[in-house]
Amino acid sequence: MATPTPLPDTIADLLGLTGFLGEAVAMFIAAFLIGNIMLANAGVAGPWAKRKITAAFTDRIAVNRIGPFGLLIIPASAVQLMAKELIIPEEVDRPAYDLAPVVLAFSALLGFAVIPMGNGIHLADPESGLVFVFAVASIASLGLLMGGYGSNNKFSLLGGLRAVAQNVAYEIPLVVTAASVVLFTGTLQMSGIVAAQTETLVTIAGIRIPAWFAFVNPFAFVLFMVANLAEVGRNPFDTPEAPTEIVAGYMTEYSSIYFVLFYMGEFIHIFLGGAIVTTLFLGGPAGPVLPGFVWFIIKIWSVFLFTQWCRSAMPRVRIDQLIEIGWKGMLVLSFVNLVLTAAILGVTGL
Structure with missing residues (x-):
């Protein structure tokens, strides 16, 4: 299967x-377009969709007064937050304090550089694309630790340390589970992983069931979704910013535009997690009738809806329980899945 032309090359040819x-100009334009698409999704999700979804789960109305369906709450919240005074506590570590929100948002946006969003809608398609996206996503842990340490606040420091402990505990199962997909495809290239899922798994009553890895290996899919919840900090794994214990964790001392960057980075990471899930297990942008890019957006929003359902329905676990689940549960199960996948492929000769 031919690899689609990257978006920068298409733009360069058109212009x-x-x-x-x-x-360089074509790359900048392509990065600007994809970056703003993801920022727009995060902008809709944070101030509006999160509130409406949570309200639906808890039998409330949520925002409905500002504009049709309350949609104007999006620009209103942006103006409100950015208009607030930027309060810098005394004796903070300014380099760490100032850079932490930028690092968090930047690491999430950078991950979309290798995500295939449709036919030719990707910035790059390196052979080690899967390694790249996990590597840049893990930089978020550094941003959270910088914010917690640099704030000169014990609650913030605890939140930063919790975030790092959580990410380390669940990144390993996340990567090991993704490795089981690599065993099926034989490649780390994101376009190759998507292409491997275009085949037909089975046909039932004339209906073609695609060979998405969520159908091929549902055990791995469930493991990945649970580990992804921990990576994006959604219930029951939101202990790094648990308001009942440590105020707001690593975000406690942030306000104005710095808080906006932290908040935006959190939601971009949720969509990056959804994009990785979509690419590895849900066939990427593949789907009937609608354009591939539309299917990609639908799928990442479906993952977002799942995270918000967990946020409304799941009780938070204690930090000791969280770490125990990661190291004693998820890690063991991810290696069991990897070994079983390798054994099945070896026996069947696929």
């Missing part, structure tokens, strides 16, 4: 851009 400078 007649050549040479190093032309390629």
